Amino acid sequence: MTKQVQAIIFDWAGTIVDFGSFAPTTIFVEAFRREYDFDISLEEARVPMGLGKWDHIKAVGELPEVAERWQAKFGKPMAKEDIDKIYQTFMPLQIAKVGDHADLIPGAKIVVDGLREQGVKIGSCTGYPRVVLDALIPAAKTNGYSPDCAVATDDLPAGGRPAPYMALKNMIDLQVDDVKTCVKVDDSVPGITEGLNANMWTVALLLSGNEAGLTQAEFEQADEATLSAARVKAQDAFAHSGAHYQIDTIADLPNVIEDINRRLAAGERP
Structure with a gap:
């Protein structure tokens, strides 16, 4: 059977919720x-x-x-x-x-719902400790997002990013049998390093998260020159991260998953 993406592990702030990671x-x-x-x-x-x-x-x-x-x-x-x-x-x-910062980033619900329709499992991890994540999860659920797995930075004795353990805990809890069919999506360099250390595909988000630092209103109202400058700033931050893909926001993720599926079918691995 041809291998396809089985699971995607999303970061939270700046990736799924809280545009700009404020x-x-x-x-x-x-x-x-x-x-x-x-x-x-x-x-x-x-x-x-x-x-x-x-x-x-x-x-x-x-x-x-x-x-x-x-x-x-x-x-x-x-x-x-x-x-x-x-x-x-x-x-x-x-x-x-x-x-108060649990609003979904534009496109997040449509993308996640579409992935689930394809049979992809939705994991998550974060730099937040468990007590904060437990406050965020119900707020995000009210807004339409509820991952299949959520791992906090203090859930594991081995610690959080840039170590791979939170991402790998997602893989275990989601019962995914092949690490190369997992994708880590994040707006921070430590989050990308986490995915790479776990031997997963990695996708860096340039404009919705920490590196660009734009509010959603600023993003939506910006002209192309402003977005281009913000994109270059974020690209500079991710230049040596080793991310397999760089996209503006989660709304652009489906094309990436399609390409990863093509590469998996061709026998490639991260």
């Missing part, structure tokens, strides 16, 4: 400000996107410009205790507000 980034900014009266920019908050949230805070603190400002303000580098405090502030804010 839920986590804006809360990072607020958490730093609330706990330490310390300002980071939205752009700085976006840099490590895709990592687990504790690791994300740590990575933001290690950005040279952030580390320099932190040293100047507090006279010492950011320590584990500081990261813990910011994380503890971040968590209740994120839980409270993640449902």
